[in-house]
Amino acid sequence: MEHFKDFRHTNFKVGDIQLFKNISKDELLKIKQQLDYCPVVTAKSGEIVLDSQSSGACLYVVLSGILALTSNTSKRQLENSTIQYFAGECVGEISVLDEEASTATIAAVTDAQLLLIDSVIMWRLIDDSNGVARNLLQLLSFRIRTTNAQLRNRQKVGEFYRQLSMVDGLTGLHNRSWLNTQLPGLIENAHATQTELSIVMVDLDHFKKFNDQHGHVMGDEALQVAAKVVSAGLRPSDFAARYGGEEMIIILPNTSKESALIVAERLCDRIRHAQVFKDSDQALPHITASLGLATLTEGQDGLAVISSADAALYRAKERGRNQVAL
Numbered sequence: 001m002e003h004f005k006d007f008r009h010t011n012f013k014v015g016d017i018q019l020f021k022n023i024s025k026d027e028l029l030k031i032k033q034q035l036d037y038c039p040v041v042t043a044k045s046g047e048i049v050l051d052s053q054s055s056g057a058c059l060y061v062v063l064s065g066i067l068a069l070t071s072n073t074s075k076r077q078l079e080n081s082t083i084q085y086f087a088g089e090c091v092g093e094i095s096v097l098d099e100e101a102s103t104a105t106i107a108a109v110t111d112a113q114l115l116l117i118d119s120v121i122m123w124r125l126i127d128d129s130n131g132v133a134r135n136l137l138q139l140l141s142f143r144i145r146t147t148n149a150q151l152r153n154r155q156k157v158g159e160f161y162r163q164l165s166m167v168d169g170l171t172g173l174h175n176r177s178w179l180n181t182q183l184p185g186l187i188e189n190a191h192a193t194q195t196e197l198s199i200v201m202v203d204l205d206h207f208k209k210f211n212d213q214h215g216h217v218m219g220d221e222a223l224q225v226a227a228k229v230v231s232a233g234l235r236p237s238d239f240a241a242r243y244g245g246e247e248m249i250i251i252l253p254n255t256s257k258e259s260a261l262i263v264a265e266r267l268c269d270r271i272r273h274a275q276v277f278k279d280s281d282q283a284l285p286h287i288t289a290s291l292g293l294a295t296l297t298e299g300q301d302g303l304a305v306i307s308s309a310d311a312a313l314y315r316a317k318e319r320g321r322n323q324v325a326l
């Protein structure tokens, strides 16, 4: 940035600077005297004003032009930055107080003229004027609130994407990653609380044939219908995840073999009666599913109980499909 002139040689008014708003005329006069020899610099559009490399703690008051908080200095990024600083506003208020490097990068969106107030003068202004101290405190509170709001937003967005990464895009059920992270805890809890936990594997029958006859898009449609039937048929405390291609897994905490059998029979029946529509008035042949059920036994881990349910599923297929097996 180029040294332009001292503040006393410019036409800018101290009262136009937000930090010096609502301050008596007498105090403003004293402030003006302190600022008279402070340098005014020019920053070219795109030029970095403040970053972690900046040496010397200064408060930068925007006298003309626009600055913006940015992660890089491309013109587009700068112009689209949602945090911009206009004439009268300032940046660097934290660095000037604690004399630490800035954690933010601030650059000029347009050519700008900036008044630099170093930390010695800044502290003198605070010591001499309650108004400056009050304005600075208000500015710092505003910055903290803005930062907190941004953090909260980021947390929400992070959680949203975390949840999204645990959901199967086609069926809306939980996916395999979800299963891998959640099943061990559910099993551990069942063992610790000595409660029963049952697992049901659901596999659509002759799905290859269904795909071959009606096309992959209709196959997807059928999978979505089956997933909806499964979700709708469970209690809020149960879980359903897409395990593989046309295979789903259902976890039933607090559920004995007998109760799980009732659930599995009900789902098998509902899938059998579910309709897949090619278009609004033409239903495709019904789909059916085979279901294998296993209940957690002492010392079993997730893999072992899944493998028992898989073996049961195999038996259901062998016995002619469209049924539940233990």
Ligand SMILES: Nc1nc2c(ncn2[C@@H]2O[C@H](COP(=O)(O)OP(=O)(O)OP(=O)(O)O)[C@@H](O)[C@H]2O)c(=O)[nH]1
Pocket (backbone or CB within 6 Å): 170, 203, 204, 205, 206, 207, 208, 209, 211, 215, 216, 217, 218, 219, 220, 221, 223, 244, 245, 246, 317, 321
């Ligand atoms: N449309 C569609 N098909 C899928 C998807 N995932 C897996 N499949 C199909 O599901 C079929 C599964 O075939 P197989 O494993 O031979 O089993 P099947 O034809 O259902 O026969 P059984 O399980 O023995 O009754 C394959 O043709 C896969 O391409 C999917 O996301 N969408």
